[in-house]
Amino acid sequence: MLNKQELKKLTVLLSGQKRIVLTTHTNPDGDAIGSSMALLHYFEKKGHTVSALVPNDFPEFLSWIPGSEKMIVFEKKSKAAKKLLEKADIVFCLDFNALSRVGSMSETLKNVKVPFVLIDHHIDPEMESFAFVHSTVQISSTSELVFDFISRLDDLELIDKQIAECLYTGIVTDTGSFSFSANNSNTYRITAELIDRGLVPDKIHQLIYDTFSENRLRLLGMGISDRMLVWNDLHTALIYYTAQDLEKYNEQVGDTEGVVNYPLSMKNINLAVLLTERDKNIRISFRSKGDFSVNDLARKHFNGGGHKNAAGGKSFISMKETIELVKSELSNYKKQLDYQLTYS
Numbered sequence: 580m581l582n583k584q585e586l587k588k589l590t591v592l593l594s595g596q597k598r599i600v601l602t603t604h605t606n607p608d609g610d611a612i613g614s615s616m617a618l619l620h621y622f623e624k625k626g627h628t629v630s631a632l633v634p635n636d637f638p639e640f641l642s643w644i645p646g647s648e649k650m651i652v653f654e655k656k657s658k659a660a661k662k663l664l665e666k667a668d669i670v671f672c673l674d675f676n677a678l679s680r681v682g683s684m685s686e687t688l689k690n691v692k693v694p695f696v697l698i699d700h701h702i703d704p705e706m707e708s709f710a711f712v713h714s715t716v717q718i719s720s721t722s723e724l725v726f727d728f729i730s731r732l733d734d735l736e737l738i739d740k741q742i743a744e745c746l747y748t749g750i751v752t753d754t755g756s757f758s759f760s761a762n763n764s765n766t767y768r769i770t771a772e773l774i775d776r777g778l779v780p781d782k783i784h785q786l787i788y789d790t791f792s793e794n795r796l797r798l799l800g801m802g803i804s805d806r807m808l809v810w811n812d813l814h815t816a817l818i819y820y821t822a823q824d825l826e827k828y829n830e831q832v833g834d835t836e837g838v839v840n841y842p843l844s845m846k847n848i849n850l851a852v853l854l855t856e857r858d859k860n861i862r863i864s865f866r867s868k869g870d871f872s873v874n875d876l877a878r879k880h881f882n883g884g885g886h887k888n889a890a891g892g893k894s895f896i897s898m899k900e901t902i903e904l905v906k907s908e909l910s911n912y913k914k915q916l917d918y919q920l921t922y923s
């Protein structure tokens with residue numbers, strides 16, 4: 580986390596009117612877009628010229644977020660994005676811990692010579708890539724850290740309804756509507772503060788969660804009924820979607836978001852896995868309950884990482900082989916996966 584001295588240095592760097600570029604991770608989620616847009620509005624209020632980049636498209640259910648139409652998708656507009664980066668005075672990196680997490684944008688970012696500021700909550704940030712690091716795994720979302728950052732700069736009065744809605748989006752999506760990583764009382768204090776500034780949680784919740792297309796809901800149902808494997812001895816359930824499945828349901832960006840959480844609602848299931856096949860690659864999502872670290876699992880065996888209870892990775896072999904690989908790797912963790920959550 581930034582100490583007083585670093586904060587002072589950063590304040591000096593941000594004095595006057597600066598060209599600021601905000602960046603976030605591949606397959607941006609609610610926290611990535613929410614924290615980026617909150618910071619964009621904040622810096623604009625401070626008089627800076629701000630742009631926000633995302634490596635690839637974000638889901639439609641986040642498109643209502645005020646300012647999100649200004650997002651520049653690197654995959655589609657790399658020339659414009661590169662120009663902005665060339666002219667930037669300072670670059671903010673939000674909700675990711677290593678430059679490799681921005682996919683196709685990472686080579687370009689590596690050649691940018693201005694100071695980088697990291698605001699993030701993933702484990703083991705790549706310290707050498709950033710001049711300033713505001714990072715801790717103790718806080719459930721980058722959006723909450725952005726609130727903290729604005730507060731440390733003594734600018735809480737600049738948090739208006741729009742910024743509050745952006746920050747709430749990150750908080751509510753990264754905590755699964757306050758159902759995990761939500762044991763810190765500060766998360767609720769901040770949320771209360773956001774309500775006082777005009778946020779209406781019911782409305783935002785509906786905008787995020789009650790916008791399924793018929794196809795998306797049917798894809799979820801099909802996944803649970805026809806594509807779910809339950810390995811009781813490993814306390815694990817896995818859902819997989821082949822490329823043909825996704826095509827059949829006319830999958831749109833974000834349609835498989837949240838599917839991975841459903842298997843965890845089964846008693847005695849401590850680990851949930853979702854495999855999605857696109858362009859011959861398989862993306863892997865892991866979610867766990869309790870102490871089992873899917874960050875360690877994803878890092879060690881599946882070219883990925885994330886948080887203790889939510890992580891992702893990739894596989895470059897077939898669906899059938901990936902399922903077999905997941906099962907055989909997990910068989911080495913049989914003991915660690917065998918626990919029961921009880922009331923105490």
Ligand code: 5GP
Pocket residue numbers: 604606680863864865882883884885886889890891892893
């Ligand atoms: P999701 O399963 O929702 O895609 O990702 C869950 C968490 O894991 C997120 O915090 C995300 O940043 C992280 N994550 C997902 N995919 C990868 C990956 O390929 N590499 C790393 N390091 N983290 C990932």
Ligand code: MN
Pocket residue numbers: 610611674700719720721753
């Ligand atoms: Mn996050």
